[in-house]
Amino acid sequence: MTQPVVPAPAGSPHGRPGRLKVFLGAAPGVGKTYRMLDEARRRAARGTDVVVGYVECHKRPRTEEMLDGLETVPRAERDYRGTAFTEMDLDAVLARAPQVALVDEMAHTNVPGGRHTKRWQDIEVLLKAGIDVITAVNIQHLESLNDVVEKITGVPQRETVPDEVVRRADQIELVDMPAEALRRRMAHGNVYAPEKVDAALSNYFRVGNLTALRELALLWVAGRVDEALQKYRSEHGIGRVWETRERVVVAVTGGPEGATLIRRAARIAARSAGGDLLAVHIVRSDGLADTSPAALAKQRALVESLGGTFHSVVGDHVPDALLDFARAESATQLVMGTSRRGRLAQFLTGRGVGETIVERSGDIDVHMVTHERAGRGRLLPVPSSSLPLARKVAGPVAGFVLPVLLTAVLANTRGHLNLTSEALLFLLTVVGVACIGGVASALLASVTASLLLNYYFIPPIGRFTIGETNNVLALAVFALVAATVATIVDRSLRLSRRAANATAEAETLSSLAGSILRGDQAVEALLHRTREAFGMESAELVHRSDGGAATVDDPAEGGVAVPVGPDDVLVLRGRRLAASERRVLIAFAGHVASALERARLAEAAAEVEPVRAADRMRTALLAAVSHDLRTPLAGAWAAVSSLRSREVEFSAEDQQELLATAEESLDRLNRLVDNLLDMSRLQAGALSLVLEPSSVAEVASLALDSLGDSHVPVTTQGLDAIPDALADPPLLERVIANLVTNAQRHAPEGTAVLLSASALGPRIELRVADRGPGLRPADRERVFEPFQRLGDTDNTTGLGLGLALSRGLTEAMGGTLTPEDTPGGGLTMVLSLPTADGPADVPAAPVGGEESLT
Missing domain, CATH: 3.30.565.10 (Histidine kinase-like ATPase, C-terminal domain)
Structure with missing residues (x-):
């Protein structure tokens, strides 16, 4: 049971928290404890008050020699299950209050009876008391790498220390050694006792294991160094790129040119050893985008297959968001595609994202990559409308009829309202028309309302002239306000609809993709969720062998068919799907294809493996039984036949020899039969x-x-x-x-x-x-x-x-x-x-x- 942590003594003798230095090694025996003791001796020689809280030398003579001359705090003795063990005496070290304490084996589990379960918890108490601590730990004891090390070495690590504890260290020094050198040190008896050397060399300390652990240690320390560098740059306000290693950022939009850009960026990163590839997609802060989720999913998979990482960054201004990401990641190169806009569109809309980034990139190299879609976009942006046909017709009609009807009503109540109130009622009508038919209908209503307001309500009434200058200004402001409000209302409505559609698409994709992780019948679950999500009557997979069309609609019955592989089609019957729903369905078809492929592979493996195993067993059994059972049987038969023969007179010695041969053969036969029976019982579970x-x-x-x-x-x-x-x-x-x-x-x-x-x-x-x-x-x-x-x-x-x-x-x-x-x-x-x-x-x-x- 873990006891509560006792607070550090009030009033630290050094007036500050202690500093932690960690010697990190890839494996036991690389020399962490030796280096730790060497550090202690050098500090003691400079006059620092150093004590040894706990150091484990493992009976290594050279390491034990390093303890000479260093003050050692006596260990605490504890009894556990009838055996005496020694541990660091935390209270004694705190009472001694040195400047520096040496505490070996940071991940060690304490024998029950002390304050804490783990030694790293003891170390934290020392640090809070203002005592500097020098410790050592191996890479396999870091919590985040525990499962990775077990997969590599096959040895589970029961003693671990949280990564954050080591990351908080003021200094981390890597103690490195090539695998071959460590094995030589092991073979010379400088690490383990002689009786353990052979087993260690043939198991944990194989060359492959040590090389993999060494790489883990180097990468972990490199990441820690990178974190320290980023922190230093942030604290000192350093915005320019330090080219410590190549980091290539590629901007992807989900467009057809994405694969070309990613492969180009991967080639650039590969030219530099250790270069990083980062793909980034800028997402608008309102969550609305016209990008195909399926295209982005393919580009993400391509980036990851090339060893890169994929990132989504929120930002309304693409150049700023992209450059901020590149600088935050210390990117040295930025890869972008040339604009898909046509020349006229570029002339009318001004500079694009690429030109802006090139101008503002600073010390980041920008590669503008041409592709087959460059300059092949539309000449002008074509506004898309998602209004149904009824509203497209009702909008212009309302834009003309409603102002006329309002004019008729106000004309009959002339004298009850002033010009300001009448103008506001016309403005309200324009807003209502914008809600019905969009901005085009609202502009028509604005023009109609302006003309009617001028003719019927602004003096001189009955004429399209205006007598007072103020009324001219009022009418102009009315027309401008009406057009502005109509545009804003129309945009808000469109964004609201797009937001609702985007939310529905995200929820649908999340729900459908989650079905893959639930249940054993992934394909059936996906089909069921697909039918429910799209409100269809049925959803099924149809096998085709003629390589039919990519997407086939059935106008007679309603529904849609989407390919999920070279020979399969996902067929949904019921209603006809809108374009936005088709996009979600196509994106999800990839999940169905993956699940279907996994199901087929699993089914094929399940069918083939028992047949192969049975065939191997049958062949081996026939070959073995045909010889191995016959051999002892033949020996026993020959001995018994000889004894029964009347043609040969055997001496007593010969008879005993023949009987021994028969007995030996029959014993051997009995063992073979017993083995067969026991093996059959094991396989049948009847043992x-x-x-x-x-x-x-x-x-x-x-x-x-x-x-x-x-x-x-x-x-x-x-x-x-x-x-x-x-x-x-x-x-x-x-x-x-x-x-x-x-x-x-x-x-x-x-x-x-x-x-x-x-x-x-x-x-x-x-x-x-x-x-x-x-x-x-x-x-x-x-x-x-x-x-x-x-x-x-x-x-x-x-x-x-x-x-x-x-x-x-x-x-x-x-x-x-x-x-x-x-x-x-x-x-x-x-x-x-x-x-x-x-x-x-x-x-x-x-x-x-x-x-x-x-």
């Missing part, structure tokens, strides 16, 4: 288990006794020093016997098989190692398949069920069986089983940081 605490030493002794004499001896190590395993004793005996027999079969003359045991947290490990030819990496899983006899050429080694049966029995008991390379040549089979009394959540405290990796 009964009785798990109980089992002495590994006793079970191993029985297994070795059952093997009899062999030309290859077996050496045991550590069997009596491990706790009891939770296992079925007869099955465990069978597994150990099979593994030792397999090792003896491949061990060269003059060598021995090593059977060793060790405890690792809540599990025990048995290792059966030989010095034979070993296994190729490609064969490490094949060797556990039934009827596989890899490396056996004499056809006298049985059915090839021994290792397959051993893994099956081991997994049935909750264990694992994995092959490893024996250092120096050979194969090691590692049998891991849970201990009889070890809980699954035993803390990792008793196993110190780096040591737990072996």
Whole structure:
């Protein structure tokens, strides 16, 4: 149970929070602790008050020598489950109040009984008390990289530290070492004890693992350095680009030229090692856009396939938004497409986005890329109208009729209203017409209202002349206000409709795309959601083989058909879809195509794999049974036939030899049949288990006794020093016997098989190692398949069920069986089983940081 953090002593002796320095390594053994101690000695030589709060040397002589001359705070002793452990005495370090404290293994889990669960929490208390801390941690212990490291190395990391804790460090120093150099250091005994070296080199410390971890460490530190650089530039107001590395930003609009621009930008980024590719799409702040979601989705996929990242930035002024993004990302180059506007449109509308950005880009290089759509846009912008036909007709009619009707009403009530009120009523009529028929109808109503207002209500009445100058100004203002208000009202209505459509499209796409993540029948779920979303009578996938038209409408029944692949069409029947709905449907068709392809691949794999497995099993079984069962049967038959023969007189010694041959052959036949029966029980799930605490030493002794004499001896190590395993004793005996027999079969003359045991947290490990030819990496899983006899050429080694049966029995008991390379040549089979009394959540405290990796 985690105890509450005790506040740091009031009044820090140094008047400020402590500073944290972290030595970050890619793997154990690179020299973090040595560098940390070297740093401490140099500071102490300069007169700094330095103490060692906790340093773990792992019995490395050169590291222990670095402790000489440094003051060490005595550790606190704690008892855990009957075993004594030592931890950093946090209270003693706080009471000592040094300027600098050395605290090793930042991610370490403390033994229960202290203030905190984790050592990094102890470090934070020291920092709050104003004590500078120097610590060390490996890249695999960072929380964000925990799953990545496990995928690379196959070793889960139970001890982690939040990335933010390390990021807050004032200094992070990378301790780097090439993989080959670290392996040499390991082989020389400078990292682990000699008995652990071979296992470490063949597992966690493989060249590939170390190279990958080294790259992770370098990239993580590079990101931290980049963050520090950005912070420095921001604090000092530095806006110009520092070309520390190439960052290429490509502006995409979702237009047909997007793929050309992205590929061009990718080529530019590829010319510089470590260059970044960033694609950016500027979205209006009102959320309204005419861009096709399907086109943007394709361009996003293209950018990600080329190793880049895709970004959406909100901004109403495209040049400002694009340049702000490029400068924020420290872009060195900006790629844009030349304008699609025609010459007349460019002349009438002035400078475009490209010209503005080139003028204002400053120290960012701008590439204007030509494409096939350049200059092929419309000569003039063509306003689009989404009004239905009835309103298109009613608008102009209302623009003429309503002002006339208002004039008739006001003429009959002349004298009750003044000119200002009459003008406002005409203005209200113009606004109403704008709501009905849009800005064109409103302009017609404005002109009509102006003429009627002049003729009937502005003196001299009955004439289109105006007697007073003020009335001329009033009429002009009326016409201007009417046109302005009508334009604003029409634009607001159009934006409101577009906003509603955009919201509906986003909700529809989100809902439909989310269906992919729910349920096992993704295609059926997508079809159901499609039918519901578009209010159709039916939605189905139709297979076509004639390569029909891309989009086919059925005017007789209503509906639409959209292709979702080369041979399939998504057919919706019911009503006819509007253009905006078709755009959403086409964008979603890509999701249906992906789901359909995944479903087909999964179905094909499910159909083929059982057939292939059965065929392999049948072929192997026939080949094995035809020889391996016949061989011992033939030996026993020959011995018995000889004994029954009356033609030959056998001596007593010969008879005993023939009887021994028959017995040996029948025993061998019995073992083969037992293996076949046990394998069939495993595959059928009918094997009964009785798990109980089992002495590994006793079970191993029985297994070795059952093997009899062999030309290859077996050496045991550590069997009596491990706790009891939770296992079925007869099955465990069978597994150990099979593994030792397999090792003896491949061990060269003059060598021995090593059977060793060790405890690792809540599990025990048995290792059966030989010095034979070993296994190729490609064969490490094949060797556990039934009827596989890899490396056996004499056809006298049985059915090839021994290792397959051993893994099956081991997994049935909750264990694992994995092959490893024996250092120096050979194969090691590692049998891991849970201990009889070890809980699954035993803390990792008793196993110190780096040591737990072996």
